[in-house]
Structures are given as structure tokens and as C-alpha cells.
Amino acid sequence: MKSIAVLGLGVIALTTGAFVAAPTSYFEAAVDGAVEARPSGEVAFGVVGDSATGGPAFTITLGAEGSTGAILFTSLAGTVPTPGRYAVGEDAAMSATGFLASYVAGSVEHPAGLYRARRGTLEITESSAEHISGHFSFTGTGFAAADPSEDDSEVTVNGVFTSTRPSPASRPAQP
Secondary structure (H helix, E strand, O other): OHHHHHHHHHHHHHHHOOOOOOOOEEEEEEEEEOOOEOOEEOEEEEEEOOHHHOOOEEEEEEOOOOOOOEEEEEEOOOOOOOOEEEEEOHHHHOOOOOEEEEEEEEOOOOEEEEEEEEEEEEEEEEEOOOEEEEEEEEEEEEEEOOEOOOOOEEEEEEEEEEEEOOOHHHOOOOO
16 A cells, blocks of 8 residues: 555656656866865856957856865857867967866855866867756966965866756746
């Protein structure tokens, strides 16, 4: 009789949509060095800005809502990148194919430090207007908020990410 009750609950959950779908946006990373953290959370990506604001840029934002840090990649090319391997760092970002990257330790509301990538790579494995995924590794230097005068502390940041935007048909109607 117990198995019938469990089966009945499963059918109820299935018919009411109570099962949780796999996340469509996720990243996880490891930060080592001056800061030790394991940030994870949601991914946002897209083209931001326009000619009125100095030109469009393409950004991948990892963990903006988290408390263990956020990672930001920015391409000044202003378009969705194709799958491939891209250089990361201030010098790389000045080329048409490179990315700036930074790690903000702590939360966005209460940052504990800022570290900008000096060298590394970002590999985009899949890319379209609706989906992006890949992995990254970079070394950055920066400072802890407790002592901003010490601005040469080093971190190494490694991680993976994936994000898929809901299709227009699955988005709720706007009032």
C-alpha cells in the first residue's frame, strides 16, 4: 500500500509540474591566492551599450547576485563571440578578439577586493544569441578592500559556465 501512495504523489507532482527543471544558467569557479573562494551561481550575457555610450561591448557576468564573488568578461568587439579560444587581459582586450576580465571578491553590495586579469584564456565552446558556454583560466592582480594601497596581490581564477535564455514562446506574457 505504501508504494501506491508514493506512486500517487509522483503522479501528482508530474501532472502539476512540481519537478524542478535543471538550471539554464550556471557557473562554478575556484579562486586561489590572495583570496580563496569557490563562487558559483547564475550567468548573464549579452551586448550592452550603444554608440551614444561609447560603443557596444559584449559581456559575460558570472555571479552578480552571489556573496562569494563575481567574475566579469568584457569584449570591446560588441558582438556575440563565436566558439574559440580568446586571450584575456588588458593587452588582449585592446585587440579585436580579446577580453578584459575581473574578479570582485565578496558581494557586489559589499566587495572585499578587486582583481583584474593580467593574462589567461577564455574558451567559448558554444555560442549563439540564446546560449553560451565555456571555461576560463586567468591570473589577476589587485587589492583587498581592507588595504587598497597593496594593489599587487595575485589570484588565479578557473571555472566553467553555461547559460541558455528561455525561448520567446516560454517567456511569460507582459501585462
